Amino acid sequence: MDGNIDRFGCEEDEEMCDVCWEQQRARDVDDAGVELRFAAEERADDMVEQEEEEEGGGGGGREEEEGGGGGGGGRREEEEQDYQRSRQLIRQAETERKVQVMEEAREVAELEDILAEWAGHCAACKVLGVEEDEHEMEACPYREEEVWRKIEQGARQVEEEMMGKKRFAAFSACFGCGIPQAFCDRWVAASDDGRLFRRAEGRACQYGGGLIFRIMVGQSAREEAWWRREITTMMGDIEEGTEWDYIMYGKLFAWLGELVEWGGQAGGGIQASRLCQAVTRIEKRWAARMRL
Numbered sequence: 001m002d003g004n005i006d007r008f009g010c011e012e013d014e015e016m017c018d019v020c021w022e023q024q025r026a027r028d029v030d031d032a033g034v035e036l037r038f039a040a041e042e043r044a045d046d047m048v049e050q051e052e053e054e055e056g057g058g059g060g061g062r063e064e065e066e067g068g069g070g071g072g073g074g075r076r077e078e079e080e081q082d083y084q085r086s087r088q089l090i091r092q093a094e095t096e097r098k099v100q101v102m103e104e105a106r107e108v109a110e111l112e113d114i115l116a117e118w119a120g121h122c123a124a125c126k127v128l129g130v131e132e133d134e135h136e137m138e139a140c141p142y143r144e145e146e147v148w149r150k151i152e153q154g155a156r157q158v159e160e161e162m163m164g165k166k167r168f169a170a171f172s173a174c175f176g177c178g179i180p181q182a183f184c185d186r187w188v189a190a191s192d193d194g195r196l197f198r199r200a201e202g203r204a205c206q207y208g209g210g211l212i213f214r215i216m217v218g219q220s221a222r223e224e225a226w227w228r229r230e231i232t233t234m235m236g237d238i239e240e241g242t243e244w245d246y247i248m249y250g251k252l253f254a255w256l257g258e259l260v261e262w263g264g265q266a267g268g269g270i271q272a273s274r275l276c277q278a279v280t281r282i283e284k285r286w287a288a289r290m291r292l
Helices: 018-065 071-118 123-128 146-164 211-222 224-235 246-256 274-291
Strands: 187-189 197-199 259-262 270-273
Touching: 071 211, 071 259, 071 270, 071 274, 123 146, 123 211, 146 211, 146 246, 211 224, 211 274, 224 246, 224 274, 246 274, 259 274, 270 274
Parallel strands: none
Antiparallel strands: 187 197, 259 270
């Protein structure tokens, strides 16, 4: 099955393809994580019940077996402390995850705002701060400016890398425009969990091709050194001072094409690429920087 054209899953009598197998594996990992968390909570609850039973009825016999001294009580106290620490860690992890999901859900909405803000506007004029920017780049009066050439050429190069070389992971983006399938008019949902889509008959990408790439290159054109620092921080595992040569750009494009579960499965979560996630976070950090 091709995953992103007309079909959205293998038939029952077909051998599962790599795309569907990977999709199922991701779901199994999510389910396993939930099961492990619930199992840990159940074990902790069992410990409390066992301790309460010992304290209520069988505690005396246990102390006699241990010599009638205070050792049994001390051991139970240590177990209670261990239990409380475990419960606290579980609650802390759950709270942190909920906060992360809420923040990512806000980012998903912010991406839609960013796309709407840049659509129909000249990326070069937006970077230059020109008020009259509601025109295509081809009609820009600043075509001779270096920033115009940088954005126009850079966007074409990034689009060729991401689209031409098929850098986007399966289900991470519309292969016509590069934005998440959940946002693109070219696709309609084909599953209740928002993970699978099929082509919408007679409909096209509302933003056309190249918008997300012009936004990314436009962001880098504002202040390239700052942009590189922010991107390498997001990527992680990149040594400070690494030269931005073809090897580094290869790592960047591979990373930008990775699939992310953005916003969790509740509260607006979608599947997207790291490119869209990075564009959203860069835009937010730049706005915060301008307020300083």
